[in-house]
Amino acid sequence: MTASDEVRLRPGTPHDAEAIALLIERENRPRVGDRERIARRLEALPSVVAVEGEELAAFIHCRRMAPDIVELSNMVVAAHLRRRGVGRAMVAMLEAALAEHGFRAAVFVNSRLHLGTTDERATTARAFWLARGYTIVFATAGSAMFAKVLTEG
């Protein structure tokens, strides 16, 4: 992303829960966005959203797995904005905020078996996360667990 792009990143707040749920439902059919769960995650821990004009166009949020380990619980970039560096910029901003909160590592599972996911989508996501420095630490035929150290020590 460049400064001339009309996409702005900012921390998420519980007020973004409805727009995030609508984005999930639009981009990830037939999944339904659980507004209360999303709001809880935005309230509890750092998150990042991308806003295009007035529209929320991307998000990433997470949940605590251990005092120093966070799970990146969901991320979506609107289809028309993909491959423009929005995802990369959001992850960089989130990782910095998580490290400031004392998290030493981030993990998540990418699965081809989730409702609404295709093999192509899972392959794209895996390429994205490998390029962000995440490592596959365990895999089944359908799912892969990724991990990355955020701060040493």
Ligand SMILES: CC(C)(COP(=O)(O)OP(=O)(O)OC[C@H]1O[C@@H](n2cnc3c(N)ncnc32)[C@H](O)[C@@H]1OP(=O)(O)O)[C@@H](O)C(=O)NCCC(=O)NCCS
């Ligand atoms: C995965 C996703 C979040 C990536 O967001 P994005 O904004 O398109 O990603 P970026 O433009 O920042 O891509 C950064 C890098 O990731 C890799 N990458 C991203 N999309 C890729 C693709 N389709 N094929 C191969 N590599 C890809 C590349 O290394 C890319 O850098 P480059 O463009 O300089 O080559 C987006 O595709 C998405 O929302 N997918 C649907 C939901 C999803 O799968 N979420 C993740 C669940 S684990």
